[in-house]
Amino acid sequence: QVQLVESGGGSAQTGGSLTLSCAVFGVTSYGSRYYMAWFRQDPGTEREGVAAIDGNGRTYYADSVKGRFTISKDNDKNTLYLHMGNLKPEDTAMYYCAADVTTFYRQNMLVPPVSTVWGQGTQVTVSS
Numbered sequence: 780q781v782q783l784v785e786s787g788g789g790s791a792q793t794g795g796s797l798t799l800s801c802a803v804f805g806v807t808s809y810g811s812r813y814y815m816a817w818f819r820q821d822p823g824t825e826r827e828g829v830a831a832i833d834g835n836g837r838t839y840y841a842d843s844v845k846g847r848f849t850i851s852k853d854n855d856k857n858t859l860y861l862h863m864g865n866l867k868p869e870d871t872a873m874y875y876c877a878a879d880v881t882t883f884y885r886q887n888m889l890v891p892p893v894s895t896v897w898g899q900g901t902q903v904t905v906s907s
Contacts, residue, residue: 781805781896783876788901791866795905801859801876801898809880816883817850817861818891819872819903828889829874830861831882839884844870866905873900 787799799817806813816831830850831839838850849862859876876898883889 781808781878783878783896783898785874785876785898785901788874788903790904790906793867793905793907795866796862796864797866797903798863799861799874799876799901799903801861803857803859803878806857806878809878812880814879814882815852815859816877816889816891817859817874818877818889819870819874821872824872826875826891827872828883828891831884831889832859833882839889841889863903866903868905868907870905871903873902875900 782804784802785799789797791797812834814833817829818826819829820826829841829844830848832850832852847865851860877891877895879892879895881892883891
């Protein structure tokens with residue numbers, strides 16, 4: 780059984796940086812190949828896919844964060860990261876780690892399958 784625990788959220792100023800972490804427990808339940816992603820959501824808004832990475836290290840980004848955010852994975856530590864650079868106030872949201880056995884990237888969009896396992900979320904607040 781897979782469990783995800785996010786950390787690293789906090790407050791930053793516009794133009795600053797933050798790095799989020801997602802510890803993955805029970806990853807062997809997925810076998811040798813699985814997909815991971817970051818999503819975010821502000822209260823009252825729709826959930827937005829931020830970035831995704833597959834078992835081969837291929838990455839995908841939402842247009843809104845491309846060139847500013849970097850998703851990476853440390854398989855030895857079983858940890859997913861999201862480095863967030865050049866932060867903007869519109870990046871303010873609760874950020875959620877996600878994992879699944881199928882891709883999050885479909886038809887040029889980041890969409891979670893129904894079987895996705897979610898972390899509890901970590902808050903990111905960016906002020907001007």
